[in-house]
Amino acid sequence: xxxxxxxxxxxxxxxxxxxVGTALTVAAAFIDMGALNNVVAMGIAAIKATLVVLFFxxxxxxSRLTSMIVGAAVLFLALLFGLxxxxxxxxxxxxxxxxxFDTPPASSTAVxxxx
Amino acid sequence: MSTASSAPARNxxxxxxxxxxxxxxxxxxxxxxxxxITITVFFAIGGLMATxxxxxxxTPAGDLLQPDTYNRVFTMHGILMVxxxxxxxxPATLGNFxxxxxxxxxxxxxPKLNLASWYCLVAGGALTLWALIHGGxxxxxxxxxxxxxxxxxxxxNVTGIGVFIAGFSSILTGVNFIATIHRMRAPGMTWFRMxxxxxxxxxxxxxxxxxxxxxxxxxxxxxxxxxxxxGIFDPTLGGDPVLFQHLxxxxxxxxxxxxxxxxxxxxxxxxxxxxxxxxFGYRFIAxxxxxxxxxxxxxxxxxxxxxxxxxxxxxxxxxxxMLVAVPSAIKVFNWSATLYKASVSWETPMLYALGxxxxxxxxxxxxxxxxxxxxxxxxTDTYFVIAHFHYVxxxxxxxxxxxxxxxxWPKITGxxxxxxxxxLAALLVFVGFxxxxxxxxxxxxxxxxxxxxxxxxxxxxxxxxxxxGATVLAVGYMLPxxxxxxxMRYGRKAPENPWGAVGLEWETSSPPPPENFVHTPVVxxxxxxxxxxxxxxxxxxxxxx
Amino acid sequence: MSxxxxxxxxxxxxxxxxxxxxxxxxxxxDSYEQQRETxxxxxWLFIGQEMLFFGGLFTAYIIFRHLFPDAxxxxxxxxxIRLGSFNTVVLIGSSLTMxxxxxxxxxxxxxxxxxFLIATMVLGVTFLGVKAIEYHAKYxxxxxxxxxxxxxxxNFHGKQIPQNxxxxxxxxxxxxxxxxxxxxxxxxxxxxxxxxxxxRGRFTPDNYNYVEGVGLYWHFVDIIxxxxxxxxxxxxxx
Numbered sequence: 001x002x003x004x005x006x007x008x009x010x011x012x013x014x015x016x017x018x019x020v021g022t023a024l025t026v027a028a029a030f031i032d033m034g035a036l037n038n039v040v041a042m043g044i045a046a047i048k049a050t051l052v053v054l055f056f057x058x059x060x061x062x063s064r065l066t067s068m069i070v071g072a073a074v075l076f077l078a079l080l081f082g083l084x085x086x087x088x089x090x091x092x093x094x095x096x097x098x099x100x101f102d103t104p105p106a107s108s109t110a111v112x113x114x115x
Numbered sequence: 116m117s118t119a120s121s122a123p124a125r126n127x128x129x130x131x132x133x134x135x136x137x138x139x140x141x142x143x144x145x146x147x148x149x150x151x152i153t154i155t156v157f158f159a160i161g162g163l164m165a166t167x168x169x170x171x172x173x174t175p176a177g178d179l180l181q182p183d184t185y186n187r188v189f190t191m192h193g194i195l196m197v198x199x200x201x202x203x204x205x206p207a208t209l210g211n212f213x214x215x216x217x218x219x220x221x222x223x224x225x226p227k228l229n230l231a232s233w234y235c236l237v238a239g240g241a242l243t244l245w246a247l248i249h250g251g252x253x254x255x256x257x258x259x260x261x262x263x264x265x266x267x268x269x270x271x272n273v274t275g276i277g278v279f280i281a282g283f284s285s286i287l288t289g290v291n292f293i294a295t296i297h298r299m300r301a302p303g304m305t306w307f308r309m310x311x312x313x314x315x316x317x318x319x320x321x322x323x324x325x326x327x328x329x330x331x332x333x334x335x336x337x338x339x340x341x342x343x344x345x346g347i348f349d350p351t352l353g354g355d356p357v358l359f360q361h362l363x364x365x366x367x368x369x370x371x372x373x374x375x376x377x378x379x380x381x382x383x384x385x386x387x388x389x390x391x392x393x394x395f396g397y398r399f400i401a402x403x404x405x406x407x408x409x410x411x412x413x414x415x416x417x418x419x420x421x422x423x424x425x426x427x428x429x430x431x432x433x434x435x436x437m438l439v440a441v442p443s444a445i446k447v448f449n450w451s452a453t454l455y456k457a458s459v460s461w462e463t464p465m466l467y468a469l470g471x472x473x474x475x476x477x478x479x480x481x482x483x484x485x486x487x488x489x490x491x492x493x494x495t496d497t498y499f500v501i502a503h504f505h506y507v508x509x510x511x512x513x514x515x516x517x518x519x520x521x522x523x524w525p526k527i528t529g530x531x532x533x534x535x536x537x538x539l540a541a542l543l544v545f546v547g548f549x550x551x552x553x554x555x556x557x558x559x560x561x562x563x564x565x566x567x568x569x570x571x572x573x574x575x576x577x578x579x580x581x582x583x584g585a586t587v588l589a590v591g592y593m594l595p596x597x598x599x600x601x602x603m604r605y606g607r608k609a610p611e612n613p614w615g616a617v618g619l620e621w622e623t624s625s626p627p628p629p630e631n632f633v634h635t636p637v638v639x640x641x642x643x644x645x646x647x648x649x650x651x652x653x654x655x656x657x658x659x660x
Numbered sequence: 661m662s663x664x665x666x667x668x669x670x671x672x673x674x675x676x677x678x679x680x681x682x683x684x685x686x687x688x689x690d691s692y693e694q695q696r697e698t699x700x701x702x703x704w705l706f707i708g709q710e711m712l713f714f715g716g717l718f719t720a721y722i723i724f725r726h727l728f729p730d731a732x733x734x735x736x737x738x739x740x741i742r743l744g745s746f747n748t749v750v751l752i753g754s755s756l757t758m759x760x761x762x763x764x765x766x767x768x769x770x771x772x773x774x775x776f777l778i779a780t781m782v783l784g785v786t787f788l789g790v791k792a793i794e795y796h797a798k799y800x801x802x803x804x805x806x807x808x809x810x811x812x813x814x815n816f817h818g819k820q821i822p823q824n825x826x827x828x829x830x831x832x833x834x835x836x837x838x839x840x841x842x843x844x845x846x847x848x849x850x851x852x853x854x855x856x857x858x859x860r861g862r863f864t865p866d867n868y869n870y871v872e873g874v875g876l877y878w879h880f881v882d883i884i885x886x887x888x889x890x891x892x893x894x895x896x897x898x
Contacts, residue, residue, distance in 0.1 A: 003696070003872075005766045006759075015756040022748050022889075026741070029894035037898070041890035049883045056759045056879045063697070065297065066704050073708035076325045077715045079412050081722065084361045087416065087428035088723050221688035224698045290705040298698040299688070328709045332716035336835065343806025345831025346824055347720050353824040358723060362716050630687075 004061035014055045021048045126529070126626040141226035142629055147212035148527070149233050150203060155596075157199040157240060160247075162592065164192035169551075169585040172578050177569035185568035186253035187269065193256025195247075198278050199240050201512050202370060205377035206323070207236070207288055209519045210316045212527060214292060216620035216627060217310050219301025219636040224294035232287035239281030246270035246277065255566065257367070260348035260359040264340040272341055275334040282331045285373070289323030292316050301619070303638035307401070308649075310618055310642045311387075311394060314401040315380025318408035322369045322376075326412070330366035333359065357422050364415035372411040374508055376404055378471060378515025379446055385468040385522050386450055388616035390457035393643040396449035403442035410439045417486050421495045429488060436486035443479050447472060462614065463534065466541040467518030474510025474548065478503060481556070496566075499559025502552045510548055517544065517595065524599065525609030529626040532602040536594060543591030550584025617643055622650050684867050692866040699869035703876045714884055717836050721891060724828050731825030733896025734816035738803065739833070740794060744893040747790050748885065754783035755882040762875040765858075765868035773871065774858045777851055780878065784848045791841055798830070805831045833892055840888060843881045850874050 025044045033040065054060040059067060127144045137145060167188045171179045180188060211229065215222055223229050246252060252274045254263040263271050296317050300309070337359065339345050346352035348359045379400075387394045394400060416424060416432030424432075450472055459465065481503040484490050494500060521541075525531055554577040559565075563574050570578070612621040623632050632652065640649030682692070689695040725732045761776035798804050802811040805827050812823040854874050857863065863871060 003766060005763060008760065008763070011756060011759050011763070015752065018752045018755075019749065022745065022752065025890050025894065026745055029890070029897040032898035037896075041894060042887075045887050045890055048886045052755060052879050052883050052886070056755055056882075057876055062700070065701065069701075069704045069708050072321070073325060073711040076412060077711055080329060080365055080712070080715050081719055083413065083416065083428075083432075084358070084365075084719050085722060085726075086431065087357075087361065087419075087424040088355075088726065090425040090427040092425070225702055226686075226688070228702070286709050290702055290709070293705055294698050294702045297701060298694060324705055324709050325712050328713035329716050332713050335839075336716070336720070339831070339835055343804075343831070343834075345805045345835065346828045347724065347831055353728070353822070353828060355723065355727075358720060362719065365716075 004058060006055065006058075006061075010055065014051055017051055018048050021051075124624055125628060126624065127629045128529075128626050130629045139230070141222070141230055143211050143215050143223045143226065143229060144527075144627065144629075144631075146229050146233055147208050147210075150207040150211060150236070153233070153236060153240065154200050154203055154208065157195050160244070161192050161195035161200055162589070164188050164195070165585065166589065168192060169582040171568055172570070173582040175570050175572045175575050175578075180568055182568050183253065186255075186566070187251035189566060190252050190255050191247050194243060194252070194274060194278065197256055197370070197508075198281050199236070199243065201374045201508055202281075202285055203236060203288070204374065204512060204516045205381060205519060206292070206316060206319055206373070207233075207284070209381065209516070209523060210292065210319075210377060211288070213523065213620055214295055214313060214316060215299065216526075216623065216631055217313055217618060218295065218299055219304055219619050219632065219638065220295065220299035221630050221632075222299075223291045224299055225291050228287050229291050232284040232291070235284035235287065236281050239277045239279070239284065242277035242280065243274050246273040257363060258334070258337060258359075259363075260337065260340070260356040261350060261354075264337055264348045264356075264359075265351070272338050275338050279331050279334045282327045282334075285323045286327045286331075289320035289327070292320035293324065296320075301636045301638055305638075307398065308638055308641050309401075310380075311383035311397065311400050311404075312377075312380035315376045315383070315404045318404035319373050319376045321405075321408045322373050322411065326366045326369045326373075329362055330370075333362040333366070336362075357419065357424060360419050360422050361415070364418045365412070368415040368418065369408070369411040371504070371507060372407050374512040375475070375515075376407060378475075378512050378519075379404065381515045381519035381522070382450065382468045382471050383446075384616075384618070385464045385518055386453050387643040388522070388614050388618075389460045389462055389465040389468075390453055391615075391645050392453055392457055393641070393645070394449065395452035395455075396445070397642070399445050400449050403445040406442035406445075407439060410435070410442065414439055414486075417491065420488060420491045433486055433488050437483055440479060440483050443475075447476055447479075463532075463537040463541055464518045464522035464614075466538060466545075467514050467521065470541065470545045471511060471514040471518065474506050474514060474545075478506030478508075478510055481506065494559050496564055497559035498555040498563050498565055501565050502555035502559060505552045505555075510552070514544070517541070520595070520599075522614070523620070524602070525613045526620055526625050526627070528603050528606075529609050530602045530606030531609050531613065532606055533598050536598045540591050540594035540598075543587055543594065545591075547584050547587030547589075547591050551581050551588050552584070554578070554580045554584075617645055617649075619650055622652070684862070684864075696867070696869050696872075699873055700876075703873040707876060707880045710880060714836075714839070717832070717839070718887075721832050721836070724832065725895075728825040728828065729896075730816055730819050731821045732829050734814055734821045735803075735812075735826045735829035735833075736893060736895040737816075737897075738798075738801070739893050740797070741893050741897070743790050743794055744889055747787050748889050750783050750787050750790070751882050751885050754780045754787070755879050757783065758875050758878045762868070762871050765863050765871040766865060768863075768865045770858050770861055770863060773863070774855055777855045777858060781848055781851050781855075784844055784851070788841060788844060788848075791837065803830050804834060836888055836892065840881065840884050843884070847874075847878055847881055850877070 021044050025041055028040045028044070029037065053070065059070065127142055137149065140146060140149075167180065168185075171177070171185060177185070211223070250269060252267070252269045252271055254267050254269070254271060258271065258275065296309070296313060336347065340348045340354075344352065347354045348356050350356055383394050383400055414432060414436040416428055417436045419432075420429050481499070485494070485500065485503055521532070521537060558574055558577050558581075561574070563570055609625045611623070611625055613625075614621075619636055619638075620627075622636065634652040634654055637651045637653060638649060639651060640647065685692060685695060689698070757776045757779040761773050761780060764770070764773035764776055795804075799808065802808045804810070810823065810827050810830075812821070812826040814821050814826075851874065854870060857870065
């Protein structure tokens with residue numbers, strides 16, 4: 001299997017698509033969509049990342065093994081996010097009263113370096 | 116490929132000489148030996164710390180060490196043993212040496228990277244030792260915030276960076292192993308013809324590559340928190356110290372499987388060799404390695420049950436933790452089934468392998484106890500936990516390491532070691548280990564907390580037993596150091612295959628030539644086949660025809 | 661990933677004979693194809709490692725943004741969206757030139773490859789320069805935790821934003837963009853080294869692993885920025 005060589009045209013098309021994506025992200029940020037703002041921003045970022053991975057990084061033309069490695073990393077990333085957030089998002093609302101700690105006590109800045 | 120008795124054949128040890136040829140070597144076999152020497156040094160220093168701990172605990176009063184000193188001693192014991200001995204132990208030494216041999220390859224995929232990873236371990240270890248000499252760290256090996264980030268006045272940053280650098284040693288080793296297993300297999304070496312040792316290392320490498328970076332970033336954040344007070348771990352700044360524990364254990368729980376999985380691979384090889392049988396349930400053992408590697412990432416929350424995580428997530432983590440027992444038990448059952456009605460030869464490596472199965476089973480089952488919320492609340496931070504993880508990490512990982520070292524020693528050095536002394540050492544290690552750590556289960560259940568330099572007098576009998584056991588254990592660890600060193604010069608010359616085992620590594624001379632095999636091997640059958648020959652070495656002329 | 665030949669290496673004695681006619685094929689590989697696929701696999705594994713490395717930071721980000729949504733929005737308003745957008749364009753542009761450099765190497769056009777590498781480096785340095793301007797602005801405003809006395813006083817949409825919550829945002833901002841910038845600096849260093857080899861005519865259509873590997877790394881750093889940009893600059897802009 002020899003390596004796939006993409007055309008210059010394709011690379012430029014992908015670049016332009018990424019530019020459009022960037023413009024859309026910025027534009028979308030100025031429209032109030034409530035909680036959807038996050039979804040849209042991350043959705044566009046994910047699409048942009050996928051374009052880079054598939055075309056600039058040639059995963060579209062690589063062996064299945066490459067996709068498996070990316071998949072495994074994404075899976076483990078999901079575990080890291082998912083299980084950590086499972087704890088944080090299910091803690092009782094009054095778990096910590098952060099206003100109590102708004103001004104740090106003197107002791108917390110006591111450590112300025114080693115020794 | 117004959118082992119001539121007069122002039123030694125050209126091998127990887129005598130192909131070039133001098134310290135420089137070792138420090139710049141790209142030969143995976145030599146790098147394995149560099150690792151072995153390095154981790155032995157760290158093991159010795161960590162062991163010295165353990166000696167101080169057991170000496171202090173021989174009496175209830177805190178009469179040997181100051182409380183501050185004691186804190187530093189057990190912290191350095193943990194850091195050196197975990198990050199600088201156990202994590203690199205089998206993969207970096209035996210794994211490095213054997214993986215290409217077992218796969219029929221000339222070397223690992225990235226020989227230079229392999230050498231670089233050894234330098235990472237040395238550099239990280241040097242930094243940590245520097246910190247140790249200048250006063251050490253007193254946070255415990257877990258570096259828990261906010262103590263480590265806001266209060267401790269010891270060398271947390273330096274040690275953290277030391278562990279960070281050593282982590283890259285582990286990551287690069289993992290990258291190398293996965294690439295080697297995927298791309299460097301000899302013709303005919305299909306996935307299900309690979310030895311189980313290789314499967315175990317594949318699973319280990321997966322954890323090394325995808326787990327280690329998380330502790331790297333965690334320690335980096337700790338250093339940033341200490342240096343710039345960015346606030347994420349500091350509750351007085353609105354941060355969340357439990358987040359540190361989440362990130363820390365995301366790696367450090369699977370890290371236990373980095374230690375134990377390669378041991379399991381070693382045990383599978385030893386049992387096959389000394390029962391002259393194909394391991395029962397080959398595919399089950401192979402896939403249970405991967406199962407452990409993946410499930411191992413779902414369970415870290417059981418370290419946080421009393422840290423203040425939500426009840427809901429504690430429940431989920433408790434259930435998930437028990438799932439890991441399934442693939443672990445599959446392995447134990449399959450080994451037992453292999454031993455059933457087998458004609459076992461009681462060579463030294465086999466003693467270690469059997470010791471492993473027993474100790475790992477105790478360590479594993481007490482792990483299930485600890486995954487149970489109710490019991491965990493009772494025994495968290497007591498000696499019960501200490502005993503549990505020493506049964507897994509010392510009883511498991513070190514038994515596997517010593518077993519593997521004795522199994523492949525003839526291949527590595529070309530020499531045999533004295534049978535009597537090696538069997539005596541195996542016995543001492545087993546007895547000494549149990550005497551050291553079994554009383555700690557009882558102590559913990561009675562409520563003796565970990566990390567204190569003094570304790571109430573009623574705990575003394577069990578503590579003295581533990582300290583006595585540690586003495587026996589120390590002798591058991593020192594004996595191999597002596598007779599293995601002795602054997603390198605005076606031991607009987609080892610033949611190609613002293614145990615009559617099946618495996619590509621036994622098909623080449625002892626010690627192997629620098630390029631591993633004179634002719635590229637061709638594999639025609641499954642691993643552990645004691646009924647017919649499955650490895651062929653067609654000469655290059657024959658290949659051309 | 662060796663760059664030297666193995667003439668002084670006894671271990672190559674056996675294998676070297678078969679490879680004498682194949683320059684730059686390392687002794688333990690049988691073919692260029694095996695060598696290239698192995699190098700690519702190794703690089704991808706390294707990128708998987710990098711994903712989890714940054715993953716720890718993103719976890720912290722999600723948790724604190726969830727805890728302090730108003731503070732994150734308020735603090736984000738103090739980042740310059742024009743400079744951020746400009747840098748995004750610059751970095752994606754550098755990904756394009758990097759991809760074209762790899763393409764030139766695949767075709768054996770070393771001269772073209774070298775020029776695209778230079779373009780990539782120029783864009784990379786531009787990005788870092790803009791980043792330096794942004795960092796300087798934060799320094800002047802006393803928004804860098806731990807460097808100057810962190811100072812924050814603001815009502816955001818009528819809510820008092822506590823100083824410590826803004827501090828956490830900036831702590832994460834500097835950790836994330838700082839680590840990203842560090843990756844770029846390392847990347848530019850590697851590009852210089854690569855340029856040296858390209859100028860010496862090291863690569864052939866059979867053997868351009870280094871160019872490909874560095875390209876993968878560069879694109880990965882670009883992807884990190886693609887996520888960092890909306891997460892840090894574009895919160896609550898409406």
